[in-house]
Amino acid sequence: EGVAREAGISNASIEQIDIARGILGDKLVAVQNQYSPIHLDTQDTLDYCAKVGLAFVCWSPLGGYRHPYDETKFDPFREVAAAHGVSYQQVVLAWELAKGDHMFVIPGAHRPETILDSLKADQLELTPEELAKLG
Numbered sequence: 404e405g406v407a408r409e410a411g412i413s414n415a416s417i418e419q420i421d422i423a424r425g426i427l428g429d430k431l432v433a434v435q436n437q438y439s440p441i442h443l444d445t446q447d448t449l450d451y452c453a454k455v456g457l458a459f460v461c462w463s464p465l466g467g468y469r470h471p472y473d474e475t476k477f478d479p480f481r482e483v484a485a486a487h488g489v490s491y492q493q494v495v496l497a498w499e500l501a502k503g504d505h506m507f508v509i510p511g512a513h514r515p516e517t518i519l520d521s522l523k524a525d526q527l528e529l530t531p532e533e534l535a536k537l538g
């Protein structure tokens with residue numbers, strides 16, 4: 404009806420992304436899926452978004468704050484963080500942003516400190532060796 408100029412979808416598989424592309428054409432601009440070191444099974448949609456020119460928005464990019472998860476998955480990020488003197492959360496966000504120009508992250512936060520810390524992630528340059536170690 405011309406109300407929305409562009410649209411994004413969330414929690415979509417490759418098949419569902421293609422259905423949305425069929426309906427919206429180039430008005431579909433973004434896919435928001437869960438992605439983090441503890442939730443990597445959306446890698447296929449991350450790669451597909453790069454291939455077809457869609458933004459990929461990682462939700463719960465730090466693993467989420469409501470659900471318990473395996474903390475050891477963050478150990479390699481803690482090691483890299485120690486070398487840079489930054490929080491491991493900054494390293495996680497920088498690693499996600501390094502997955503491609505189509506990547507966006509939306510870390511949640513309830514405190515000014517965590518918001519301000521996460522904002523620094525786009526200044527953090529990880530070396531090719533560090534990115535290879537993080538996977």
Ligand SMILES: NC(=O)c1ccc[n+]([C@@H]2O[C@H](COP(=O)([O-])OP(=O)(O)OC[C@H]3O[C@@H](n4cnc5c(N)ncnc54)[C@H](OP(=O)(O)O)[C@@H]3O)[C@@H](O)[C@H]2O)c1
Nearest residue numbers: 462463464465466467468492510511512513514517520521
């Ligand atoms: N599309 C969907 O279906 C869907 C589903 C779930 C969530 N989301 C979206 O995803 C976004 C984030 O999700 P989320 O909040 O569940 O998970 P998250 O971003 O993975 O984790 C948030 C937690 O990380 C902490 N944190 C953030 N930055 C930090 C930093 N620099 N240093 C230390 N701790 C840090 C926060 O701490 P403090 O609380 O202490 O600040 C909070 O406890 C939200 O905007 C949400 O709306 C979308």
